[in-house]
Amino acid sequence: MRFQTAVIAIVAAAAVTLLASGVAAGEQPDLPAVEEVEAHLDDLYRADSSRAEMTMRIVTERRTRELEMEAYTKGEHNAVFVIRSPAREAGTATLRTEDGLWNYAPRADRLVRIPTGMLSDDWMGSHLTNDDLVQETQYADDYDIELSWAEHEGQRVLRAVMTPGEDAPVVFTRIEYLLDAEHWTPMQGQYFEDDDLVRTMEFSNVREVDGRQVPHQMEVRPEGKPGEYTRMEYTSLEFNVDIDDNIFTSRGLRRLAR
Amino acid sequence: MMSWKLAVRNLLRNRLRSLLAIGGIAVATAMLIWNLGFIDGFFDLMVRGSTDVEIGHVQVQDKLYAEQPATIDYFEWDDDLAETIGGTAEVRAVTPRVRLFGLVGHEDRSFVGRIFGIDPATEPEVTVMADGIVDGRWLDDEMPEAGPAEVVIGKGLGRTLGVGVGDELVVIAEGVDGSMGDGLLEVVGVLETGNSRIDRQAALLHLEEAQFIAAMDGAVHEAITAIERPPAAMEIARQMQTRLDAEGYDQLKARSWQEVEPGLYELLVYGDTANNVIFGIIFFVVALGVLNALRMSARERHREFGVMMAMGMSRVKLFFMLGIEGLIMGVVGAVAGGVIGGSITWYHSVYGIDFGAFLEGDATYMGVSFAERMHFAMDASTVLTPMIGLVVVTLICSIWPAIASIRLDARDAMTGRT
Numbered sequence: 001m002r003f004q005t006a007v008i009a010i011v012a013a014a015a016v017t018l019l020a021s022g023v024a025a026g027e028q029p030d031l032p033a034v035e036e037v038e039a040h041l042d043d044l045y046r047a048d049s050s051r052a053e054m055t056m057r058i059v060t061e062r063r064t065r066e067l068e069m070e071a072y073t074k075g076e077h078n079a080v081f082v083i084r085s086p087a088r089e090a091g092t093a094t095l096r097t098e099d100g101l102w103n104y105a106p107r108a109d110r111l112v113r114i115p116t117g118m119l120s121d122d123w124m125g126s127h128l129t130n131d132d133l134v135q136e137t138q139y140a141d142d143y144d145i146e147l148s149w150a151e152h153e154g155q156r157v158l159r160a161v162m163t164p165g166e167d168a169p170v171v172f173t174r175i176e177y178l179l180d181a182e183h184w185t186p187m188q189g190q191y192f193e194d195d196d197l198v199r200t201m202e203f204s205n206v207r208e209v210d211g212r213q214v215p216h217q218m219e220v221r222p223e224g225k226p227g228e229y230t231r232m233e234y235t236s237l238e239f240n241v242d243i244d245d246n247i248f249t250s251r252g253l254r255r256l257a258r
Numbered sequence: 259m260m261s262w263k264l265a266v267r268n269l270l271r272n273r274l275r276s277l278l279a280i281g282g283i284a285v286a287t288a289m290l291i292w293n294l295g296f297i298d299g300f301f302d303l304m305v306r307g308s309t310d311v312e313i314g315h316v317q318v319q320d321k322l323y324a325e326q327p328a329t330i331d332y333f334e335w336d337d338d339l340a341e342t343i344g345g346t347a348e349v350r351a352v353t354p355r356v357r358l359f360g361l362v363g364h365e366d367r368s369f370v371g372r373i374f375g376i377d378p379a380t381e382p383e384v385t386v387m388a389d390g391i392v393d394g395r396w397l398d399d400e401m402p403e404a405g406p407a408e409v410v411i412g413k414g415l416g417r418t419l420g421v422g423v424g425d426e427l428v429v430i431a432e433g434v435d436g437s438m439g440d441g442l443l444e445v446v447g448v449l450e451t452g453n454s455r456i457d458r459q460a461a462l463l464h465l466e467e468a469q470f471i472a473a474m475d476g477a478v479h480e481a482i483t484a485i486e487r488p489p490a491a492m493e494i495a496r497q498m499q500t501r502l503d504a505e506g507y508d509q510l511k512a513r514s515w516q517e518v519e520p521g522l523y524e525l526l527v528y529g530d531t532a533n534n535v536i537f538g539i540i541f542f543v544v545a546l547g548v549l550n551a552l553r554m555s556a557r558e559r560h561r562e563f564g565v566m567m568a569m570g571m572s573r574v575k576l577f578f579m580l581g582i583e584g585l586i587m588g589v590v591g592a593v594a595g596g597v598i599g600g601s602i603t604w605y606h607s608v609y610g611i612d613f614g615a616f617l618e619g620d621a622t623y624m625g626v627s628f629a630e631r632m633h634f635a636m637d638a639s640t641v642l643t644p645m646i647g648l649v650v651v652t653l654i655c656s657i658w659p660a661i662a663s664i665r666l667d668a669r670d671a672m673t674g675r676t
Binding site for chain 2: 060115
């Protein structure tokens with residue numbers, strides 16, 4: 001689950017609606033204006049709120065884990081992720097606000113701030129990083145996006161190559177997304193560090209939510225670790241719902257997590 | 259006997275010359291003794307800072323853990339295994355540990371810490387961590403029945419997090435099943451060991467609490483032992499491995515501190531070599547000085563030697579006389595140097611020397627802090643080795659002038675034609 005996913009879904013959906021106007025349902029090979037896409041994406045993040053339930057399956061060389069979790073996002077910065085199952089970890093949560101990132105330790109009933117040095121560490125033992133959580137909302141701010149047409153499995157797709165702007169606090173040096181040509185739904189994301197592919201994200205199970213095409217399954221595969229992956233699947237996803245601002249505070253989170 | 263008498267008289271005849279030669283030997287001896295005490299003290303500190311504080315002398319871990327520490331590579335801990343390890347020859351004490359990497363902190367700050375689940379009763383039999391408490395106390399033998407668990411943290415970690423005795427801390431760590439475990443802790447003690455890996459990063463909890471956090475009840479990541487003779491750890495580790503294999507614990511690996519800290523071990527080995535080279539150079543320099551003194555003293559007396567030989571003194575006796583002169587100077591110089599060097603070294607072994615004053619800022623080397631006074635190490639060999647060495651060097655140096663002298667032709671020598 002991750003915020004990343006939600007964001008990507010949103011990005012895709014946004015791209016779709018936005019571009020559909022200028023591109024005449026994909027027949028027209030003219031590329032949409034990057035600024036428009038970016039502006040739209042930014043607006044989209046800010047306007048949006050979401051509530052989701054999801055499962056996360058983490059397969060590593062030595063073990064397999066399955067989590068059930070809930071996610072809430074609101075505005076540009078606020079997000080909460082709560083693990084609901086298995087019982088041992090139930091209540092473990094991650095909170096992101098404008099002020100930073102915390103983990104909620106349910107047994108101790110305390111929040112612990114995650115230091116910036118740990119941003120690139122994995123999130124709860126998955127193949128996703130804490131950094132994904134914090135950085136993702138700043139996609140449009142921190143990356144320059146370049147659009148082009150490409151071919152993927154015999155289909156014409158829109159390729160978005162994102163490179164970090166100067167001073168952007170990002171881990172990856174390049175991100176390449178393939179978007180469905182008609183609906184602008186993300187199909188695949190590839191993340192590079194120094195020109196080396198480090199992980200690939202595959203999107204599937206596209207369903208309509210609130211008038212948008214949203215992939216409900218994402219799978220992250222780290223490069224160089226065959227057989228390992230983290231797969232997230234939305235069991236429910238709602239956009240533009242009422243979310244109590246309180247849950248993004250330490251008190252509200254504790255209540256929500258319990 | 260006559261050679262002795264002559265030798266003594268000769269030495270007394272030109273006292274300044276003898277004194278200078280003897281002084282040179284004494285200073286060299288004293289320097290070597292001090293240097294030996296210093297180097298051994300330094301090595302002791304390095305080894306103690308690593309083994310006695312943290313890693314023990316021989317440690318037992320899962321084979322995979324030994325290769326690459328991972329929480330998942332743990333093993334069951336029971337009395338049989340403790341007996342198998344503790345029953346190995348020379349093993350003085352054994353203590354089990356859980357080792358986790360995780361977040362230690364609170365709502366405002368946190369840090370990736372090295373979390374040790376320890377047995378507070380047996381840990382001090384193996385390591386000196388408990389002696390490092392600078393504030394508060396060591397973990398109680400029993401876990402508190404209710405409320406937060408106890409934690410002892412390194413001084414640097416406490417400073418980083420801004421917490422001290424009585425404050426609350428939270429630990430979050432990944433368990434053996436990949437799940438996230440956490441615990442609420444109260445700081446009961448702060449320790450400073452001189453080992454920066456401990457002082458800056460360590461959080462010591464009760465074994466049971468750490469096992470709970472990591473979902474590994476009854477299991478541990480390592481057993482640490484202290485043995486009678488630390489330098490023999492490699493041999494003891496081999497014996498321990500044999501016992502482990504025989505008892506069916508062949509998934510476990512016993513490793514000596516030399517294996518665990520190869521960098522430190524190499525430093526000691528290379529240090530020894532470097533030391534020997536330095537000693538060789540000092541001996542050589544001293545030898546040149548002594549050789550010069552003895553040769554000059556012999557040359558000055560060629561005419562005298564000629565007379566003595568003409569009067570019937572055998573060449574053998576003359577040879578011995580010069581040898582004895584060297585021996586006396588060597589012994590007197592070495593004893594004087596032994597007394598001077600021994601005293602200074604003894605002083606530094608008792609009162610230490612402020613090494614930190616010579617180092618900038620955080621005076622640590624390979625994780626061992628030199629911020630405190632360093633104490634020299636000395637025993638009989640620290641004093642005797644340089645003394646004997648210099649006597650031998652002096653004796654060897656007296657051979658050349660002695661041989662040159664007995665080769666003299668009595669007539670040439672008497673007439674000064676040499």
